[in-house]
Amino acid sequence: MTAATARAHPNIALVKYWGKRDEQLMLPAAGSLSLTLDAFATTTTVELRGEERDAFTLNGAAATEGQTERVTAFLELVRQWAGASEHAVVRSVNLAPTGAGLASSASGFAALALAASAAYGLELEPRDLSRLARRGSGSACRSIVPELAIWHAGIDDASSFAEPIAGPAMAMVIVTIDGSTKAVSSREAMRRTIATSPYYPGWVSSTERTLAEMAVACGAGDFTRVGELTEVSALRMHASIQAAEPPLRYLRAASVAVFDAAEQMRAEGLEAYATADAGPNVVLVCRPEDAAAVAARVEGLGQVRVVGAGPGAALVEEPVEPVEPAPDAGVPA
Numbered sequence: 203m204t205a206a207t208a209r210a211h212p213n214i215a216l217v218k219y220w221g222k223r224d225e226q227l228m229l230p231a232a233g234s235l236s237l238t239l240d241a242f243a244t245t246t247t248v249e250l251r252g253e254e255r256d257a258f259t260l261n262g263a264a265a266t267e268g269q270t271e272r273v274t275a276f277l278e279l280v281r282q283w284a285g286a287s288e289h290a291v292v293r294s295v296n297l298a299p300t301g302a303g304l305a306s307s308a309s310g311f312a313a314l315a316l317a318a319s320a321a322y323g324l325e326l327e328p329r330d331l332s333r334l335a336r337r338g339s340g341s342a343c344r345s346i347v348p349e350l351a352i353w354h355a356g357i358d359d360a361s362s363f364a365e366p367i368a369g370p371a372m373a374m375v376i377v378t379i380d381g382s383t384k385a386v387s388s389r390e391a392m393r394r395t396i397a398t399s400p401y402y403p404g405w406v407s408s409t410e411r412t413l414a415e416m417a418v419a420c421g422a423g424d425f426t427r428v429g430e431l432t433e434v435s436a437l438r439m440h441a442s443i444q445a446a447e448p449p450l451r452y453l454r455a456a457s458v459a460v461f462d463a464a465e466q467m468r469a470e471g472l473e474a475y476a477t478a479d480a481g482p483n484v485v486l487v488c489r490p491e492d493a494a495a496v497a498a499r500v501e502g503l504g505q506v507r508v509v510g511a512g513p514g515a516a517l518v519e520e521p522v523e524p525v526e527p528a529p530d531a532g533v534p535a
Contacts, residue, residue: 204249204250204321204322204323205247205248205249205321206247206248206316206317206318206320206321206517207245207246207247207248207317207517207518207519207520207521207522208245208312208313208314208315208316208317208320208515208516208517208518209243209244209245209246209313209515209516209518210243210244210308210309210310210312210313210316210342210345210346210514210515210516211238211239211240211241211242211243211244211309211345211512211513212238212239212242212244212298212306212308212309212345213236213237213238213239213308213309213341213344213345213351214236214237214239214374214477214479214485215234215235215236215341215344215435215477215479216235216236216237216416216428216431216432216435216477216487217233217234217235217236217409217412217413217416217431217432217435218234218409218435218436218438218439218477218479219232219233219234219340219341219353220392220405220409220439220442220443220480221392221395221396221402221405221406222340222392227337227358227359227362228336228337228338228339228340228362229355229356229358229359229362230340230353230355230362231355231396231406231409232355232406232409232410232413233352233353233354233355233409233410233413234341234344234352234353234409234413235350235351235352235353235367235413235416235417235420236341236344236350236351236353237349237350237351237372237374237487238344238345238347238348238349238350238351238511238512238513238514239374239509239510239511239512240509240510240511240512240513241297241376241507241509241512242296242297242298242306242309242509243297243309244294244295244296244297244298244306244309244310244312244313245294245295245313245518245520245522246292246293246294246295246310246313246314246317246522247292247293247294247317247521247522248277248290248291248292248314248317248318248320248321249290249291249292249293249321249521250288250289250290250291250321250322251291252288252289253289253290253291254289255274255289256270256273256274256277256289256290256291256292257270257289257290257291257292258270258273258274258293258294259292259293259294260294260295260296261294261295261296262295272338273292273314276311276314276315276318276337276338277289277290277292277318279334279337280315280318280319280322280324280334281322283319283322283324283334284322284323284324286322286323290318290321292314292317292318293521293522293523294310294313294314294522295522296309296310307338307339307341307342307388308339308341308342308344308345309342309345310338310339310342311335311338311339311342311345312335312343312345312346312515313515314335314338315331315334315335315338315342315346315515316331316335316346316515316516316517317517319331319334320517328346328347328365328514329363329365330363331346331515332344332346332347332363332364332365333359333360333362333363335515336362336363336364340353341353343362343363343364344364345514345515346364346514346515347364347365347366347514348366348511348512348513348514349369349511349512350366350367350368350369350420350511351364351365351366351367352364352365352366352367352413352417367417367420367421368420368421368423369419369420369421369423369428370420370423370424370425370428370489371425371489371490371511372425372428372487372488372489372490372511373487373488373489373490373492373493373508373509373510373511374485374486374487374488374508374509374510375474375485375486375488375493375496375497375500375506375507375508376483376484376485376486376506376507376508376509377460377483377484377486377500377503377504377505378504378505378506378507379454379456379457379460379482379483379484379503379504380454380481380482380483381483381505384452384480384481384482386450388479388480391443391446391450391452391480394446394447394448394450395442395443395445395446395450397446398446398447399442399443399445399446399447400445401441401442401445402442404442405438405439405441405442408438409435409438412431412434412435412438415427415431416428416431419431425473425489426473428487429473429474429475429487429488430475432475432477432487433461433464433475433476433477435477436476436477436478437461440452440453440478443480452478452480452481452482453478453482454482456482456503456504457478457482457483457484459503460476460484460486460500460503460504461476461484463486463499463500463503464476464486467496467499472488472492472495472496472499473489473492474486474487474488474492474496474499475487475488483504484504486500490510493508494508
């Protein structure tokens with residue numbers, strides 16, 4: 203019996219990833235840049251013990267058929283890389299709300315990529331581990347990397363990966379408005395946006411420019427410019443999504459209220475910039491020394507939690523045990 207356990211954290215994109223140019227290889231239409239968090243970890247154990255098929259439990263319960271199929275497809279890729287055939291038992295505990303726009307798939311597939319590659323005997327360099335994680339969920343390639351990560355769109359499988367990038371110190375204030383699973387997944391929403399949104403070509407070309415500007419701002423340690431570009435990227439992504447047919451609207455009135463709060467804070471001299479992935483929850487980017495003040499300003503708009511820059515994916519000693527989760531597991535405080 204061979205087993206390995208890995209832990210990874212979600213990341214929040216400052217320059218957003220939205221849309222693929224190759225769904226099989228999970229190659230993005232444009233590059234992106236993110237901050238890996240120090241909260242909402244996913245811990246995953248992959249165990250090889252001669253089972254007839256793969257099995258997957260999430261937070262102590264049997265996963266859905268769709269979730270299991272996605273994990274099995276990823277394990278098939280790992281087995282191809284390793285030249286192996288043995289099925290796996292996968293147990294995962296995810297402390298972020300699954301499917302609610304807080305990048306749970308990023309931490310999930312980053313942890314699975316590292317645990318599975320270790321269990322099957324693969325010894326991968328960070329670049330190749332990032333490539334492998336990308337095949338499970340595009341944004342997972344960034345959760346392999348600690349703190350700030352830039353994902354190069356690349357031209358093929360070998361050149362599309364994430365790596366560290368230096369930048370200013372940042373904290374994030376997460377405002378969780380709704381932790382439930384969203385009705386339309388990111389994958390389906392991306393497909394619809396690409397197929398029907400008249401704004402999508404402009405989104406891709408503008409993102410390429412924004413990423414180049416963001417890399418310069420990070421290199422200069424320019425927090426203000428990083429924040430400005432972060433908010434622009436988020437609003438442009440959501441504009442493209444909302445222009446799809448039929449329209450998709452992830453942001454709610456409460457989400458917009460958080461964006462408004464950030465604008466008001468800046469007007470009063472407290473720098474905070476809002477961003478949101480494909481869901482209603484909003485993240486405020488600020489300097490670490492301002493995090494408590496920013497959090498206090500959005501109390502009452504949702505569940506508020508301050509997080510910082512976090513580590514990359516890593517192997518850990520304690521395996522995930524097959525036990526039932528607490529009733530409130532997966533809901534951030």
